[in-house]
Amino acid sequence: MDAKVVWDHGLTFTGTADTGFQVPLGADPTVGGDNDGFRPMELMAISLAGCTAMDVISILLKKRQQVTKFEVFVRSDRASEHPRVFTRMNIDYFIAGKDINPAAVERAIELSVEKYCPAQAMLREAVELVHTHHIQDAE
Numbered sequence: 001m002d003a004k005v006v007w008d009h010g011l012t013f014t015g016t017a018d019t020g021f022q023v024p025l026g027a028d029p030t031v032g033g034d035n036d037g038f039r040p041m042e043l044m045a046i047s048l049a050g051c052t053a054m055d056v057i058s059i060l061l062k063k064r065q066q067v068t069k070f071e072v073f074v075r076s077d078r079a080s081e082h083p084r085v086f087t088r089m090n091i092d093y094f095i096a097g098k099d100i101n102p103a104a105v106e107r108a109i110e111l112s113v114e115k116y117c118p119a120q121a122m123l124r125e126a127v128e129l130v131h132t133h134h135i136q137d138a139e
Helices: 040-062 102-116 118-123
Strands: 003-009 012-017 022-025 066-078 086-098 128-137
Touching: 022 040, 040 066, 040 086, 040 102, 040 118, 086 102, 102 128
Parallel strands: 086 128
Antiparallel strands: 003 012, 012 022, 066 086
16 A cells, blocks of 8 residues: 655645545644644544444444444543654444344454454554443434
């Protein structure tokens, strides 16, 4: 996979990869940016959330779980000193549906963590990853 960023002005860039989709990158005005795009570290958190979300929903659907709503939230703590790396990432899965089997949810998350999600595999080498889940019955 290839990725690149192209500078526009100041601290404004456009990122792209093999798929051809584009994503705006920007910085906070306190560091000279125009507040006009994602911060690179935000994209790392979104990548983690997206990677595990795709795994978990795919597994739950294969297990014939009747999911009506599914969200993954990543809350990241960062070091106070530069380079301000992530120190802990909490991954919260919110699943709503009819008769969702808690064991199926736990297994889907476990498979994402241990086998399928490359973002988790890479990040867990550098940061503490904490997983929680919440199931809501949607009648």
